[in-house]
Amino acid sequence: MPDRAPQPVDRQLPTDEARDLISLVRDIAQQEIAPHAAEEEDAGRFPRELFGLLSRSGLLGLPYDSEYGGGDQPYEVYLQVLEELAAARLTVGLGVSVHTLASYALAAYGTKEQQVEHLPAMLGGGLLGAYCLSEPHSGSDAAALRTKAVREGDDWVINGTKAWITHGGIADFCTVMARTGEEGPRGITAFLVPGDAPGVSAAAPEKKMGMKGSPTAQVHFDDVRVSDDRRIGEEGQGFAIALSALDSGRLGIAACAIGVAQAALDEALAYAAQRRQFGKPIADFQGLRFMLADMATQIEAGRALYLAAARLRDAGRPFARQAAMAKLHCTDTAMRVTTDAVQILGGYGYTADFPAERYMREAKVLQIVEGTNQIQRMVIARHLVGPEER
Known part of the structure; x- marks a missing residue:
């Protein structure tokens, strides 16, 4: 359908x-x-x-x-x-x-x-970009990345593999975080790499439970040479750049999550209005009406949260804590709402004849990308009570 x-x-x-x-x-x-x-x-x-x-x-x-x-x-x-x-x-x-x-x-x-x-x-200009931070062994612990960029005269030579890259293999340009110095966050530098640069290649796309139309793949950098004028920011500033980008990116994920949740609610409302059981539309049953009310309330709260964070950003005020909250709440909301939409559609919700099951599968990844929701809770807690003791 x-x-x-x-x-x-x-x-x-x-x-x-x-x-x-x-x-x-x-x-x-x-x-x-x-x-x-x-x-x-x-x-x-x-x-x-x-x-x-x-x-x-x-x-x-x-x-x-x-x-x-x-x-x-x-x-x-x-x-x-x-x-x-x-x-x-x-x-x-x-x-x-x-x-x-x-x-x-x-x-x-x-x-x-x-x-x-x-x-x-x-x-x-019709170009499409990819953001290359995560690696096969460093997801949540992004500062442990191993991709290296070595200076050779006026050029840098990049070697390593990035993982879970949206648009991997089709991107026209990649923003790449690579190690240029010491271990840890202070040794990372950002580069703008053309997608067709010699030595850039992609593995076969991952086989995913949802978002099958969006390619996600490892991207390999084998002796990829870029000039120093494609270095972004100062040497060693790359991790700070990456975190700053993710603060804004998390708001994007939050907004996408509310979009998916809203689509699932719309599907559930339309189905509940036309599906009849026991002589009346199932939307007339109180238990189902309460589910719909909760779904709509969670969506409105998530929308308000991401917009409040966006207004802080637009005003030039700190917004990292609110961005983490928005990403956490909105993606958890998308998971709850899409699961409830499948339940409201009953057996039909479990079939591919209706989009509810696709929304549910897609919502799951939003709790993972650009910082898992467990990482968001860590970020929020650090803003509230300071960093964890070592």
């Missing part, structure tokens, strides 16, 4: 331009994304041509400076765009979030010359 078009959410948007933007995104979601989502996910097809449309529509650089091809949009607006896209198809919403994450290092820490040279193509 094709996915139903996302139901409009009553949004509080700060400007007429933002309202027009959301209207454009809804049109794309209803006409170009949702009608094909189920078929393409089942077939494991990545909609690269759709990302070209998003780029031409100005949707791949929304929170960045228009001087370099961005959209000059606050995070408060950008995240609501992500929610709309993820509600139509998570592969698309998460793909935009990852591309934005991959562009962050250069946009926030690059030199003026680097930004002028690279950002216009990255933000509006």
Whole structure:
């Protein structure tokens, strides 16, 4: 069964331009994304041509400076765009979030010359990015990464393997964290590596329980040579850059999670209104009505939380604690809501004839990516009571 078009959410948007933007995104979601989502996910097809449309529509650089091809949009607006896209198809919403994450290092820490040279193509030139931090042995313990970059004259030679890379094998550019010095976080440096650079290759995509249309793969760097003018920030600053990027990226994951949860709620509401048992719609039974009420309340709370964090970011205030809270709450909410949606659909919820089971499978990964929810709890606790004793 094709996915139903996302139901409009009553949004509080700060400007007429933002309202027009959301209207454009809804049109794309209803006409170009949702009608094909189920078929393409089942077939494991990545909609690269759709990302070209998003780029031409100005949707791949929304929170960045228009001087370099961005959209000059606050995070408060950008995240609501992500929610709309993820509600139509998570592969698309998460793909935009990852591309934005991959562009962050250069946009926030690059030199003026680097930004002028690279950002216009990255933000509006049809390119797609990947963020290369995790490795086969270093996921949550990201500072233990082993990929090395060795200086040779004016170049760096990169060797190592990155793991769990969204857009692995298809990305046009990669933001790569590599070790250039001592062990630990102070020895890591960030680089902008072309996806087609000699020595860059990808393993076969992982076989996943959800998001089958989004390629996730190991990316290998074998004597990959990049010039020093592709180093982002100072030597040894890479881990700080990575953590700063993840603070913003976690808000993207939170917004995507609420999009998936909203899509599951919409599906459950539509089914409950038309499915009749014991002579009346099942939506008339109090037990089910309470489930729907709880689902809607959790979604609204999650949306408010990620928007509150976004407004702090837009105001230039610290937001790392609130970003971790938003990622934690919103992704846990997506898991609960999608599980309840499957339950409301009963046997039909367990079949691929309805999208509820796909939403449930997709929600699971959101509790894992860009810092597991256990890591989010650690981050929040550190803000509350300080670092753990060693």
